[in-house]
Amino acid sequence: MTTLAAHQHTTARWATTWTQLLEAHMTPALLAEGRALADSPATGALQVAQGFATTKITTHIGELRPRIDVPQLSETDWDAVYESIAAQPDIITSARTQAVTDLLTDPQYTAGIPILPAAEELTFTCSCQPEPGPCLHTAALGQMIANRARTVPIVLFTLRGRAHQHLKTYLRRRGNTATQPQPAPASPKTLLASPPVFAQTVLAQDARYRPVYLPHTPPLTGGSTTPVLESVTEQPPASCLPLQALSALVHAAADRATELLNGVPDPSAGLAADLARFTASTPGEAYTEQAAHQLGLPYAQMRQLTAAHRCGGNAAVETFLYTTDPGPEILAQAEEAIQPLRPSPFATLARDGNRLTDPAARIQLRYGPDRRWHPYIEQFGDWRVVPEPHSDPARAYKAARGALRR
Incomplete structure (x- = not known):
């Protein structure tokens, strides 16, 4: 079996293998057209869920929703895959990152269970046609998946039924269990010399609740101190990110912390x-x-x-x-709340999933997972998000109107 070191860790084969699955269903010309459409501004963001992937494509006949479905692996299959990965120390490191080694495209490394589906297991559907089957839009969607898998192959884990985070958690817990030191068996003399169990418990509780006082440190004046990042001037090795990028990441991590x-x-x-x-x-x-x-x-x-x-x-x-579906009641309540605020109260309101659009006012409200309405305004033919989201749709609508006036 080839090791990760001998393989010179890459992720390219994830995308290559996925593209081969597409080639079993589509002609080279269709794939080329799909690649061009995938790079077009008319194509929205890639959305990957367990068992399917989709996107939104704006065309002259309206908004289309291509979709590619694949069967999900069973819980038993995933458990076997995890066990196999955990048994290969040289693969564990990459399996904990988004750039999972493409050695795992070979089922011999995953307990004989392929993470990638077979070509015949792919199902293509699109709102441009009534019957399932490949089309230009599903070709574009397939190319988007390949592009993402080329550098972030964990998207294929989600597609097959389990988010990559599950694998990271499994490997972390497995590693903690494997490295946890086991207490040595005590000799009879040690047992006789040790204090009673009750006394040990009392001593442990005293140590736990005893206050700890940190040594006194003088306050920082800032006059003679230099942040560590600013004191580093030498660029890291060529294989690493440049110093400016590393500094930006550290600042962002500090802000999030x-x-x-x-x-x-x-x-x-x-x-x-x-x-x-x-x-x-x-x-x-x-x-x-x-x-x-x-x-x-x-x-x-x-x-x-x-x-x-x-x-x-x-x-x-x-x-x-x-785009989600919050239910007709939530949208109906929002319509009632914003009706007195609409400049053209008799104009049509459009519903699309969690989106409530007032075309005449150039305003759109989107209901988010935080149960707030996020305001958008139409500018140059595109919807642009503006502050501030609010649980009250009327307040969000007013925020959008204010943004338009500004």
């Missing part, structure tokens, strides 16, 4: 939310283009994700990316 210490919740929406949080920070703003490339998004759309995070955090990013 401060938020968590202050009790700010972290309902993560995944990689997109993490990158949007980074590019929304002052040090990370310069890396918006790299973040867009990492997510496979147009630069303008990454700017929108960044703006969404600034307006409403991770929930705003998820609301920007995904």
